[in-house]
Amino acid sequence: MxxxxxxxxxxxxxxxxxxxxxxxxxxxxxxxxxxxxxNFEAGYKKVASFLEEFATKNPTSFTAFKVRDGKFHRAFLMNPHSGRIQPNCQQILGTDGAHTKHKLHEGKMLILIARDGDNKNVILAVVLCPSEDRDNYIWFIECCKNGGIVFDNVPLFCDRGVASSVQLPVTMIWR
Missing domain, CATH: 1.10.20 (Histone, subunit A)
Incomplete structure (x- = not known):
């Protein structure tokens, strides 16, 4: 209700x-x-065990979790089917960020999107992090690569504000 x-x-x-x-x-x-x-704080303490359980039940997924000063810092979750989805999608990727606002937590949710043959967006990976900055984007892309998402010769589109402020090194994405 x-x-x-x-x-x-x-x-x-x-x-x-x-x-x-x-x-x-x-x-x-x-x-x-x-x-x-x-309580939200108690809920965030459960994120690590949730990700572990998710990875156990979905062996083709990839998860990561970071703690800073004993508190939740950021979490990564890759769609367990990303490895099979991406090769069958258009050879283009996009990323976007959305605010997650609450009085106890303000942060960002970053997503990596592919586009299927029907021109529908498919979410490949998601990260919850404190901000849409260089450090978090680099961690996000590294997690994606560790999970098996291929960036070689695949353009990655994002908001121009993010692109100019984050300035990811091209060698970081294509290697």
């Missing part, structure tokens, strides 16, 4: 006659989500 802060505010006013300020309903919703799904 999904409930908005405004509807919770209205319901409390109707049921109890109490006016809530605008932020209170959202704090209540956050608390309810935490009660139902657990």
């Amino acid at each position: 999904r409930i908005s802060g405004a509807s919770l505010q209205y319901q409390v006013k109707a049921d109890a006659g109490i006016d809530l300020n605008k932020r209170t309903p959202y704090r209540v919703i956050d608390d309810l989500v935490q009660l139902k799904y657990g």
